[in-house]
Amino acid sequence: MGNYIFLALVLSSFFGLSKLFLKSGIDSWKAFVPIYNFYLLAKLLNKPSWWCLIMIVPGVNIIMYGVYGFNVARAFNKPSNQDLLFASILPYLFFVKLGYDDTAKFVGLNKFEIEPSKLIKNWVDPIIFAVIAASIIRGYFIEAFTIPTSSLEKSLMVGDFLFVNKFAYGPKIPQTPLSFPFAHHTLPFSETKKSYLEWIKLPYFRLPGFGSVKNNDIVVFNYPDGDTVAIGDQNSSYYELTRQLSYLIKREDLNNSQVSKSDDFYYGKAWEYMNNSKNVFPWSNKPIVEIVARPPDKREHYVKRCVGIAGDKFEVRNSDIYINDVLQAMPKKAQHYFLVKCSSRVFGEESNSSNGRISLTNSALLDKLDIYASEVSVEAISKDTIVYKLNMPADVAADVKKIPDVISVIRKAEQKGFKEFTVFPHNNSYAWNNDFFGPLIIPKAGMTLPIDTHNLCLYKKILDTYDDGIHQVISQNGQVLYDQKPISSYTFKQDYYFMMGDNRHNSADSRSWGMVPYDHIVGSPFFVWFSMKYSENNPVSGKSVISSLFKNSKDGKFRWERFLCYVDDGNLHSIKIPFILSVLGIWGINKWNNRRKLKLKNKST
Numbered sequence: 001m002g003n004y005i006f007l008a009l010v011l012s013s014f015f016g017l018s019k020l021f022l023k024s025g026i027d028s029w030k031a032f033v034p035i036y037n038f039y040l041l042a043k044l045l046n047k048p049s050w051w052c053l054i055m056i057v058p059g060v061n062i063i064m065y066g067v068y069g070f071n072v073a074r075a076f077n078k079p080s081n082q083d084l085l086f087a088s089i090l091p092y093l094f095f096v097k098l099g100y101d102d103t104a105k106f107v108g109l110n111k112f113e114i115e116p117s118k119l120i121k122n123w124v125d126p127i128i129f130a131v132i133a134a135s136i137i138r139g140y141f142i143e144a145f146t147i148p149t150s151s152l153e154k155s156l157m158v159g160d161f162l163f164v165n166k167f168a169y170g171p172k173i174p175q176t177p178l179s180f181p182f183a184h185h186t187l188p189f190s191e192t193k194k195s196y197l198e199w200i201k202l203p204y205f206r207l208p209g210f211g212s213v214k215n216n217d218i219v220v221f222n223y224p225d226g227d228t229v230a231i232g233d234q235n236s237s238y239y240e241l242t243r244q245l246s247y248l249i250k251r252e253d254l255n256n257s258q259v260s261k262s263d264d265f266y267y268g269k270a271w272e273y274m275n276n277s278k279n280v281f282p283w284s285n286k287p288i289v290e291i292v293a294r295p296p297d298k299r300e301h302y303v304k305r306c307v308g309i310a311g312d313k314f315e316v317r318n319s320d321i322y323i324n325d326v327l328q329a330m331p332k333k334a335q336h337y338f339l340v341k342c343s344s345r346v347f348g349e350e351s352n353s354s355n356g357r358i359s360l361t362n363s364a365l366l367d368k369l370d371i372y373a374s375e376v377s378v379e380a381i382s383k384d385t386i387v388y389k390l391n392m393p394a395d396v397a398a399d400v401k402k403i404p405d406v407i408s409v410i411r412k413a414e415q416k417g418f419k420e421f422t423v424f425p426h427n428n429s430y431a432w433n434n435d436f437f438g439p440l441i442i443p444k445a446g447m448t449l450p451i452d453t454h455n456l457c458l459y460k461k462i463l464d465t466y467d468d469g470i471h472q473v474i475s476q477n478g479q480v481l482y483d484q485k486p487i488s489s490y491t492f493k494q495d496y497y498f499m500m501g502d503n504r505h506n507s508a509d510s511r512s513w514g515m516v517p518y519d520h521i522v523g524s525p526f527f528v529w530f531s532m533k534y535s536e537n538n539p540v541s542g543k544s545v546i547s548s549l550f551k552n553s554k555d556g557k558f559r560w561e562r563f564l565c566y567v568d569d570g571n572l573h574s575i576k577i578p579f580i581l582s583v584l585g586i587w588g589i590n591k592w593n594n595r596r597k598l599k600l601k602n603k604s605t
Contacts, residue, residue: 019099
């Protein structure tokens with residue numbers, strides 16, 4: 001409905017604009033030609049002709065409409081604060097009002113060449129056009145991101161500040177253009193207020209890009225499982241939270257010696273609990289607040305490595321990835337959990353950190369090895385030995401093995417056939433875990449796969465939500481019904497991808513929630529401009545800011561070697577020297593040019 005209202009407003013503005021064109025000596029029919037009408041209006045207002053091009057850009061064109069309205073009000077001699085406010089907020093209706101106002105005469109903007117309002121000249125105009133320019137750059141070219149989780153350690157690290165290239169795979173047109181500038185899904189300084197309105201919804205459309213997603217690309221995408229969230233915990237999907245709650249309810253029954261019931265029963269109990277806004281999450285005591293759906297472009301941004309592309313047969317065997325039954329190389333910096341057996345308390349005892357997480361008391365040794373304090377625990381204790389569970393890459397594991405009193409270092413892996421409740425497809429028919437997963441055929445646009453009651457759980461979310469809009473897909477009487485019609489196969493409408501983190505045992509990825517549709521792909525990280533440690537992961541070196549300015553990367557908070565680096569397949573390549581030389585060169589040329597102009601000015605006088 002909102003789309004039709006917006007279309008009516010735009011058409012009414014064209015009608016009002018036709019009346020204004022007549023008042024200023026321009027043929028009225030030209031007001032009904034999109035873009036050309038705003039080209040003529042820009043020329044009439046003596047403004048840059050390229051203003052009309054901004055009207056093509058969804059989202060930003062709404063702001064630009066207000067800029068046109070503000071200038072039209074002044075040009076037609078309506079400079080009162082009331083008229084300017086009306087023209088800036090509702091230019092669509094203001095054009096109509098002005099068109100039928102006999103007192104409105106075109107006088108131009110000449111009297112505003114020397115801006116009478118210093119506020120408008122010095123602040124309003126620059127800020128508005130800075131917002132417009134930044135919104136275009138952020139929405140269609142480059143966007144700044146921060147790595148919030150350790151999913152890609154040690155390739156892209158927690159605390160990396162980077163730029164994402166949206167032209168890598170083609171920028172997407174925003175599907176919810178009415179949104180607060182520079183905010184994603186939540187307003188600044190709020191944990192619950194939406195930053196967007198769904199009054200206007202645009203269909204999915206992607207501009208041409210530089211290439212396609214390939215195996216082992218690091219990709220930024222909208223988290224597909226985040227299509228529904230609880231406002232009280234927006235960092236997790238509603239489905240993940242419900243599964244977690246159902247597991248807790250089941251465990252409580254078992255602890256109370258109750259007869260265990262089906263997983264569907266516990267999921268139903270969790271669903272009832274989650275859909276009561278007065279309830280709180282048992283693990284945080286925060287209120288659930290409300291369950292809401294999110295449009296695709298406002299779902300959480302995730303960054304992972306694309307390990308399987310459309311059409312691949314994907315499988316994990318003992319932590320190793322196989323694509324079409326061919327073993328794939330492990331990323332050089334991939335992390336796994338290792339069981340470290342020691343004859344003494346090498347890494348200390350378990351303790352609760354300030355944020356409530358379990359850590360180990362020998363934080364200095366963990367920090368020295370750059371093992372995150374939030375990703376360690378004690379696995380077992382006996383009379384003579386203690387076994388720690390540490391998350392680290394293979395080269396660090398080799399260093400740990402050399403530490404005195406370390407008896408053995410063994411990579412931890414789940415057994416084949418052991419089903420983890422957090423692992424996709426969350427169905428008892430598929431006993432998969434993070435180390436033994438698949439085989440799974442990743443759908444490709446145009447590919448037809450057989451669909452039955454057994455494998456429906458693998459593709460159900462694709463069929464009923466992602467692939468072709470919302471559909472009803474159920475299993476009934478041994479058949480799969482697609483909008484009440486039985487099907488035995490399905491032809492997919494778009495490509496899908498399997499994403500994983502290099503932090504193999506500490507990553508919520510496609511092994512947890514399934515495949516990523518192509519229309520959720522955002523771009524590719526290409527430049528890290530700043531990087532720092534956080535105290536919850538590096539409690540020693542990541543603590544102080546001021547003293548770290550004079551420390552190296554190992555002992556201080558700042559990872560100096562990661563500053564000003566471009567990203568290639570997860571590897572960073574420094575451009576500090578070319579960057580510094582370029583800045584000095586630009587500064588030198590600018591200074592030389594200013595001196596040259598000064599000399600010419602002195603000669604002329």
